[in-house]
Amino acid sequence: MKFQYEKVIVPVVSGRLVFAAIGLDHGHIIAMCKNLEVHGGYLKWIYDENINKAKMLKKQFPNAKICSSAQEILCDKEVKLIISTIVPNKRAELGIEVLKAGKNYFTDKIPMTSLDQIEAVKKVLETTDKHFFVSFSKRMNNEAAFYATELIKAGAIGRVLQILQVETHTHVANSSKTEWFYDEKMNGGLLGDFGCHLIEQHLHFSGCEDTKLISSRLSNIKNDKYPNFSDYADMSLLSANGVSGQIRVDWLAPNWINGWREDRTTIFGSEGYIELGKFYDEDGNENDMHILNGEGEYFVKVAGKIGLPFYKDLVLDCIYDTDNSIKFSHIEAVVKLAIEAQEKAIRIK
Amino acid sequence: MKFQYEKVIVPVVSGRLVFAAIGLDHGHIIAMCKNLEVHGGYLKWIYDENINKAKMLKKQFPNAKICSSAQEILCDKEVKLIISTIVPNKRAELGIEVLKAGKNYFTDKIPMTSLDQIEAVKKVLETTDKHFFVSFSKRMNNEAAFYATELIKAGAIGRVLQILQVETHTHVANSSKTEWFYDEKMNGGLLGDFGCHLIEQHLHFSGCEDTKLISSRLSNIKNDKYPNFSDYADMSLLSANGVSGQIRVDWLAPNWINGWREDRTTIFGSEGYIELGKFYDEDGNENDMHILNGEGEYFVKVAGKIGLPFYKDLVLDCIYDTDNSIKFSHIEAVVKLAIEAQEKAIRIK
Numbered sequence: 212m213k214f215q216y217e218k219v220i221v222p223v224v225s226g227r228l229v230f231a232a233i234g235l236d237h238g239h240i241i242a243m244c245k246n247l248e249v250h251g252g253y254l255k256w257i258y259d260e261n262i263n264k265a266k267m268l269k270k271q272f273p274n275a276k277i278c279s280s281a282q283e284i285l286c287d288k289e290v291k292l293i294i295s296t297i298v299p300n301k302r303a304e305l306g307i308e309v310l311k312a313g314k315n316y317f318t319d320k321i322p323m324t325s326l327d328q329i330e331a332v333k334k335v336l337e338t339t340d341k342h343f344f345v346s347f348s349k350r351m352n353n354e355a356a357f358y359a360t361e362l363i364k365a366g367a368i369g370r371v372l373q374i375l376q377v378e379t380h381t382h383v384a385n386s387s388k389t390e391w392f393y394d395e396k397m398n399g400g401l402l403g404d405f406g407c408h409l410i411e412q413h414l415h416f417s418g419c420e421d422t423k424l425i426s427s428r429l430s431n432i433k434n435d436k437y438p439n440f441s442d443y444a445d446m447s448l449l450s451a452n453g454v455s456g457q458i459r460v461d462w463l464a465p466n467w468i469n470g471w472r473e474d475r476t477t478i479f480g481s482e483g484y485i486e487l488g489k490f491y492d493e494d495g496n497e498n499d500m501h502i503l504n505g506e507g508e509y510f511v512k513v514a515g516k517i518g519l520p521f522y523k524d525l526v527l528d529c530i531y532d533t534d535n536s537i538k539f540s541h542i543e544a545v546v547k548l549a550i551e552a553q554e555k556a557i558r559i560k
Numbered sequence: 561m562k563f564q565y566e567k568v569i570v571p572v573v574s575g576r577l578v579f580a581a582i583g584l585d586h587g588h589i590i591a592m593c594k595n596l597e598v599h600g601g602y603l604k605w606i607y608d609e610n611i612n613k614a615k616m617l618k619k620q621f622p623n624a625k626i627c628s629s630a631q632e633i634l635c636d637k638e639v640k641l642i643i644s645t646i647v648p649n650k651r652a653e654l655g656i657e658v659l660k661a662g663k664n665y666f667t668d669k670i671p672m673t674s675l676d677q678i679e680a681v682k683k684v685l686e687t688t689d690k691h692f693f694v695s696f697s698k699r700m701n702n703e704a705a706f707y708a709t710e711l712i713k714a715g716a717i718g719r720v721l722q723i724l725q726v727e728t729h730t731h732v733a734n735s736s737k738t739e740w741f742y743d744e745k746m747n748g749g750l751l752g753d754f755g756c757h758l759i760e761q762h763l764h765f766s767g768c769e770d771t772k773l774i775s776s777r778l779s780n781i782k783n784d785k786y787p788n789f790s791d792y793a794d795m796s797l798l799s800a801n802g803v804s805g806q807i808r809v810d811w812l813a814p815n816w817i818n819g820w821r822e823d824r825t826t827i828f829g830s831e832g833y834i835e836l837g838k839f840y841d842e843d844g845n846e847n848d849m850h851i852l853n854g855e856g857e858y859f860v861k862v863a864g865k866i867g868l869p870f871y872k873d874l875v876l877d878c879i880y881d882t883d884n885s886i887k888f889s890h891i892e893a894v895v896k897l898a899i900e901a902q903e904k905a906i907r908i909k
Contacts, residue, residue: 370781372792372908375724377828379875425796426774428804429695432830433718443721443830445804447774447796453908455777455794457806463830465854473852479726480794481781481812503822505814559721559802 231256234297300399303328354517369482382462390503400553405460407549417454431557568867580605583646650679703866705728718831731811749902754809756898766803779908
């Protein structure tokens with residue numbers, strides 16, 4: 212096989228898209244800011260109820276200013292986009308406020324933790340041409356995932372039949388893990404918060420949003436002192452086009468792994484498979500791909516060769532009111548499955 | 561981690577257990593004969609309706625004699641064990657005849673293809689102290705699988721939570737693939753014939769025979785000309801102790817792989833995981849193990865270090881009428897799940 216790459220170029224003049232960050236509860240905010248700035252964004256304002264969180268982000272982006280209220284930012288006409296990693300069950304509420312202020316909104320996953328929140332966001336979206344974007348970073352920040360999409364489209368593994376995903380994290384109780392981290396009502400639960408990443412990949416790589424939950428399980432094996440926390444979860448999905456999905460997420464990785472190294476997405480097709488994940492890379496790089504098909508077997512380093520098309524599209528969507536980065540119908544399908552998986556899960560003792 | 565091994569020793573004087581082979585439809589018969597001879601068995605007779613099959617086996621075991629009828633073998637008092645790889649839907653019938661003749665029976669998987677056959681075998685077993693053994697060779701012929709069992713017992717990966725299994729085969733139509741190969745009524749179907757191997761491993765490694773089928777799927781993606789054949793299958797299991805199982809079996813491996821190299825069993829526990837399979841061995845050896853736990857990560861070559869305890873136990877069971885190699889209740893649990901998975905499978909178009 213020959214591997215060819217088309218690299219994303221910065222779509223607009225640097226700084227053209229002015230954005231602000233409100234609600235900084237998850238560290239993902241840093242990557243979101245960085246990726247936006249790389250693609251033409253400029254972080255003008257930072258706000259969080261907790262001034263220390265705002266100061267921490269400013270350290271990374273010294274040109275940004277800390278604002279004393281969210282309202283002030285929402286009134287700044289120069290700001291076209293508000294981004295947030297506020298606690299998951301508050302993401303919809305903030306998004307609605309942002310949309311009503313005539314701005315685009317870009318939040319971390321999981322963006323909504325109840326069906327009511329989904330409906331409330333949909334209602335507001337009907338009244339505006341602004342967007343509600345979500346960062347499903349497992350795929351959106353992964354060059355190999357974008358490259359896999361291209362290869363699958365080109366038929367490299369034939370018809371997709373099964374998507375196996377495992378993602379194991381190290382759980383170390385520390386100061387960054389505050390109340391909401393251990394409360395599934397606030398974070399959407401393990402199948403919501405982490406599961407939605409993998410559900411998103413399933414819908415994407417299966418090419419089918421009409422996907423049903425077959426079953427799901429949740430368990431708290433090693434963290435009894437947090438009664439509203441799960442450290443193990445799995446689920447099975449079946450798409451209307453026949454693609455079977457098996458997903459596991461957990462907080463049980465040995466501490467020495469120090470991260471989510473054991474993260475594998477195996478997309479199995481009629482003519483071969485593609486495996487994405489940190490697993491195959493001794494350097495700890497997450498943009499690696501293993502592909503095996505009728506032509507042979509390849510270990511491909513994708514880092515730096517593709518860029519992040521999602522961020523390019525998102526910046527353009529904000530400037531030109533197009534809708535190419537991520538459609539809300541897709542977000543809705545993902546989140547509904549995640550909420551269902553979390554709610555219907557068999558609790559394993 | 562320190563790895564210590566206890567090797568199986570030949571349990572009896574060589575040739576002590578006299579056995580015969582009747583019905584040689586699957587090539588697994590060779591490994592069954594070899595493993596029995598290594599552990600003290602002596603192949604006295606060979607019989608198949610098709611004399612050519614008998615001759616082919618005799619080439620490998622020149623001391624054995626080709627017999628002109630099965631009945632003659634069943635009357636030979638020296639023979640304590642009959643082994644068979646006859647077509648799957650005939651295995652129970654032959655087994656019943658063997659048991660009624662006062663001999664032990666050892667057949668390839670899948671040993672029974674209907675619930676009626678299971679009941680018929682059970683009825684005969686109630687009347688005899690002889691045994692109905694089954695070769696689930698994926699585990700029984702794999703030293704790493706036995707070693708994994710020991711490590712799990714010793715707590716190396718904590719509580720077992722999920723068992724992920726994939727097994728992909730190359731499908732090449734050739735002369736060895738006759739009528740029964742393409743007829744799921746005769747071979748038990750893909751979830752029966754292959755699936756039962758993996759179900760057996762699930763019940764074994766979960767330590768729980770009370771396991772339910774959650775869902776299963778069958779498809780014929782690339783072999784339309786065989787209407788009663790499936791080349792893709794998967795299923796989900798859930799054990800009463802909470803162990804979740806995901807199984808895929810298929811005939812879709814690229815031809816150049818030439819075998820079942822992409823064969824992985826990942827046993828995920830609360831303190832780490834063990835992965836068994838050919839995948840990790842450049843030499844194509846199937847007795848390799850990858851273990852990752854709190855102490856570190858290890859790639860362990862088990863070949864030659866353990867031997868095959870199953871065959872040692874089976875030989876002793878035949879000689880002393882003990883029941884240590886494989887219990888019929890275990891076989892029954894495996895086969896019932898396999899039949900259910902095959903019967904209830906959603907047929908993916």
